[in-house]
Amino acid sequence: MRAAIYRGPGEITVEEVPRPELESSTDAVVRVTHTAVCGSDLWFYRGDSDREVGSRVGHEPMGVVEAVGADVRSVAPGDRVFAPFLVSCGACEFCRKGLHTSCVNGDSWGGDNGGGQGEYVRTPHADGTLVRVPDRHADDEDTLRSLLALTDVMGTGHHAAVSAGVEAGSTCVVVGDGAVGLCGVLAARRLGAERIVALGHHEDRLDLAAEFGATETIHAHGEEAIERARETTHGGPNHVLECVGAAASMNAAIDICRDGGTVGYVGVPHGVEDGGLDLFGLFGGNVALRGGVAPVRAYAEELMADVLAGTLDPSPIFTQTVDLDGVPEGYRAMDEREAIKVLVKPHGNE
Structure with a gap:
């Protein structure tokens, strides 16, 4: 598969990397259909924060479930889902009180699970992390653009x-x-x-x-x-x-x-x-x-309910849309304030 890679300040490339596979019974593999470039990504892009050269980037995935581990109960292959910018188990002390960003089993999207700005991601703790989009809205592009904002901003x-x-x-x-x-x-x-x-x-x-x-x-x-x-x-x-x-x-x-x-x-x-x-x-x-760092998983269902009811629409923040090859240009556009937030479709308009 292909994914966006950090190669140093001001340099994002798109490269072939191993496609993630199930590694645990609680994992899910998701084909990413929508993702985004985040304002926080600009810190390492500008050299204002440290990041390992060669690491995959992105943390706002939305897509369709391709495969699930034997113990996953909340989603199934074919489901449309989105995920917060951090992985959380949904069961530990902190997740239970709505502080998913302090999850004792937490993880990020920047490692070997795929990176959020790529064609596929492996989701550890799928039941605690993924948010399922109701079937009746799963292919409504306008709704999906609004829901994508719930992954982070x-x-x-x-x-x-x-x-x-x-x-x-x-x-x-x-x-x-x-x-x-x-x-x-x-x-x-x-x-x-x-x-x-x-x-x-x-x-x-x-x-x-x-x-x-x-x-x-x-x-x-x-x-x-x-x-x-x-x-x-x-x-x-x-x-x-x-x-x-x-x-x-x-x-x-x-x-x-x-x-x-x-x-x-x-x-x-x-x-x-x-x-x-x-x-x-x-x-x-x-x-x-x-x-502090926002526990967006705690807010996902209530905000999604308003999006689906038509009373909340953050989609106008996405002022530019690119495919995976356009991710480097998306970073440049946001860095130079030509775009508020860039939406990425890793598989094009399929």
């Missing part, structure tokens, strides 16, 4: 809103206009927020934020963005969604938040080491910081 944006304590009638600020931030706007609207202020650097993305439910948008940088967000919300909101992860965006979220409020953070942290995070701002304002 929609669940992550939802985790930001939940962690920030957003509820009916809330006023909140969303820091970041990438795919996660835009999904954070959708999540805040879904939870009933009355005012949603989206803060970002790109007019076209803020226009999409408005379509997603943002009541106000702020196109500004640095101190100007912070001041305008606080002014717009009359001294700062009680709920801030931090959806970038850089030190500047984390500190902006803390500065924007009203004393006694909560910052829900889901951006992969970068540049916050060695005093980069404003802990005194948290301390002085009694601002709570909640969040």
Whole structure:
């Protein structure tokens, strides 16, 4: 089979690799029909985080089950499924309390199980990881595009809103206009927020934020963005969604938040080491910081129910579609902000 491979900063190739096979009675092999390039992939692509050269990349697979181990009960060959960005067993202490990202049997998609940006993946712990799409929706391309976002960014944006304590009638600020931030706007609207202020650097993305439910948008940088967000919300909101992860965006979220409020953070942290995070701002304002890597498997069924009911549609975040050969171009387009999020069809349009 073919899969996308990391060959160093700025270099993604598509190469022949061994096709994954069942190795355990709890495994499933999935033919990947839809996957995506993630904003977090750009960290290693830019050389801002370490990754082993030669490793397979991608972590947002959706596809059709090809084979299952003898002990798999929740899916069968022919089922349409999607999977969160981390493997989880569904049975350990942490999975049982909805913290699947701390699963004691957890795994990633970057090893010999196939990598998410390839033609096939082997799913360890299939019963705990895979989410089955009901048959009546299994071949509806519009629905599948929406469900693909549940493998990562929609669940992550939802985790930001939940962690920030957003509820009916809330006023909140969303820091970041990438795919996660835009999904954070959708999540805040879904939870009933009355005012949603989206803060970002790109007019076209803020226009999409408005379509997603943002009541106000702020196109500004640095101190100007912070001041305008606080002014717009009359001294700062009680709920801030931090959806970038850089030190500047984390500190902006803390500065924007009203004393006694909560910052829900889901951006992969970068540049916050060695005093980069404003802990005194948290301390002085009694601002709570909640969040972390999003347990999207815990949210999958409830978000899928809304997608299937037609009340939630994150698919507009996918602004470019490529086949497997186009994955290197997809990385370039996202790196240069020409695309919000790139959808990949490893087998073309079959």
